[in-house]
Amino acid sequence: MLGLFSGTSKATPESEVKLAQLYVSGEKATYKQVDRWINQVTNLSVWHFVDDIEDINSVVHLKLFSSLKGQRFRGDSTFRTYVQRITRYTCIDQVRSQRVSREIEPDDIPMPAESERPDLLHEEKEERRIFIKIFRAIGPECQRIWRMIFSDSMNYKEIGVKLGMPEGTVKRKVHECKQLAIELKEKLT
Amino acid sequence: MSVNKEMADLIPMLVTGKLSEAESKIVHEQIQLSPELQKELELWQGIYLVRKELPRFDSAGHLPPELLDRFAQGKVNQLSAEYGEITRHLQGCPACSEDVESLRQVVRLIPEEHVKLPRERTEWSRSIFGLRVPTVRALAPVFSFLVVVMALYVIFQRTGEQGDIATVMLKPQFEKRAVTDSTQVPEMQVFLKQNTNKVIFAFATDRLEVPEYEYVVNLTPKAGLPIIVSSAAVECQPTQITNQCELSVTDSNILKQLKQGGSFSLSIKEQFPGNVELEPVQYEYYFRVSVK
Numbered sequence: 001m002l003g004l005f006s007g008t009s010k011a012t013p014e015s016e017v018k019l020a021q022l023y024v025s026g027e028k029a030t031y032k033q034v035d036r037w038i039n040q041v042t043n044l045s046v047w048h049f050v051d052d053i054e055d056i057n058s059v060v061h062l063k064l065f066s067s068l069k070g071q072r073f074r075g076d077s078t079f080r081t082y083v084q085r086i087t088r089y090t091c092i093d094q095v096r097s098q099r100v101s102r103e104i105e106p107d108d109i110p111m112p113a114e115s116e117r118p119d120l121l122h123e124e125k126e127e128r129r130i131f132i133k134i135f136r137a138i139g140p141e142c143q144r145i146w147r148m149i150f151s152d153s154m155n156y157k158e159i160g161v162k163l164g165m166p167e168g169t170v171k172r173k174v175h176e177c178k179q180l181a182i183e184l185k186e187k188l189t
Numbered sequence: 190m191s192v193n194k195e196m197a198d199l200i201p202m203l204v205t206g207k208l209s210e211a212e213s214k215i216v217h218e219q220i221q222l223s224p225e226l227q228k229e230l231e232l233w234q235g236i237y238l239v240r241k242e243l244p245r246f247d248s249a250g251h252l253p254p255e256l257l258d259r260f261a262q263g264k265v266n267q268l269s270a271e272y273g274e275i276t277r278h279l280q281g282c283p284a285c286s287e288d289v290e291s292l293r294q295v296v297r298l299i300p301e302e303h304v305k306l307p308r309e310r311t312e313w314s315r316s317i318f319g320l321r322v323p324t325v326r327a328l329a330p331v332f333s334f335l336v337v338v339m340a341l342y343v344i345f346q347r348t349g350e351q352g353d354i355a356t357v358m359l360k361p362q363f364e365k366r367a368v369t370d371s372t373q374v375p376e377m378q379v380f381l382k383q384n385t386n387k388v389i390f391a392f393a394t395d396r397l398e399v400p401e402y403e404y405v406v407n408l409t410p411k412a413g414l415p416i417i418v419s420s421a422a423v424e425c426q427p428t429q430i431t432n433q434c435e436l437s438v439t440d441s442n443i444l445k446q447l448k449q450g451g452s453f454s455l456s457i458k459e460q461f462p463g464n465v466e467l468e469p470v471q472y473e474y475y476f477r478v479s480v481k
Contacts, residue, residue, distance in 0.1 A: 127235060135239060140253070
């Protein structure tokens with residue numbers, strides 16, 4: 001196994017795909033190695049101004065998981081390069097989201113009752129963080145559709161018209177995104 | 190479609206309040222009866238909870254990170270329309286320009302790794318023409334010398350003739366702008382037979398072949414007017430280092446002109462679509478035709 005991580009062993013498509021499979025199966029050593037690869041990128045001083053950089057690690061893992069489940073990695077590059085590519089993209093996403101400042105309407109934030117327990121508040125906060133991570137990891141197509149449903153309050157027909165696809169296709173995509181979100185949530189909880 | 194599936198599709202609309210009162214009532218009733226639908230409701234409510242955060246992740250109007258990453262690594266073909274679109278966007282978008290710089294720094298510090306070639310190629314490379322690679326390596330200087338001698342022979346002495354087809358290896362001499370006095374330029378020797386019915390001018394270029402790009406080709410006798418050769422006759426194949434292009438001439442009028450013998454210049458100028466901001470290169474080849 002260590003040979004798979006060793007810099008002296010030559011990478012082949014087969015060996016890299018095998019490494020990816022070990023990661024998806026949850027093998028601990030592989031998971032730790034992937035974490036190290038992610039940190040190599042996120043620890044660079046280039047991102048020193050980025051908030052919540054530690055959150056990026058978990059988002060990258062989620063993106064990696066959903067990408068590998070969709071069998072999008074075929075060993076064309078080393079697994080390390082694949083991981084670090086996704087990390088770079090995620091860092092850029094985070095940089096971009098920081099640039100956009102969104103004023104949150106106070107009325108829209110559910111304010112806790114005075115008697116509400118701190119542990120419940122903490123739980124709700126954690127739940128919100130989990131859903132933000134899911135949203136970031138889900139992929140641009142799902143993000144776009146969810147944004148149309150939840151921010152723009154569009155129904156399936158309206159979304160279909162905007163995206164140029166039948167209503168049935170929109171429903172199917174929403175279903176697929178939901179299934180992925182469920183898997184990602186299970187990974188996080 | 191099962192009832193549950195239909196209900197599941199309606200839950201996101203329920204959460205956003207897009208259902209009528211009657212529809213909402215039906216969906217709520219079904220949710221009460223189904224733990225599966227209850228879970229769906231919790232999921233969508235959770236996503237709805239972060240709806241105010243959603244616009245932060247809206248990258249509409251910016252280039253996707255994947256594209257910026259490829260661009261930062263120089264992996265976008267500089268002659269492609271895509272490259273032109275990217276550079277135009279970057280000129281007007283400081284945010285994306287900043288992102289490209291960040292990515293450049295990152296890949297400089299942590300470059301990407303490559304995988305070994307597929308097994309089939311590896312096996313082939315272990316044996317070249319039946320010889321083991323170490324043997325080939327040992328004989329490489331000899332092979333190289335022979336290749337150079339043959340190339341010089343072909344370029345300067347003879348055309349490769351395959352029946353009625355003449356192949357002329359054009360040695361890159363000058364780019365047009367470097368030539369100040371064409372009368373002083375040394376000429377290559379090209380030999381044609383009277384029954385030659387096709388001439389292939391082979392040349393190398395460091396530009397990559399892109400279908401939208403064309404060449405303007407002119408064949409000019411020393412004391413005559415330029416003859417326009419169709420750019421459709423130029424075909425290029427990419428190799429590891431440069432593009433190997435071939436200009437095939439089968440037009441009988443042009444061949445007739447060539448077979449009159451004498452000195453010619455062949456100019457091949459790149460032509461790009463209007464939205465590409467690149468300086469086109471023009472190659473000039475000078476040769477003297479002798480006919481047997």
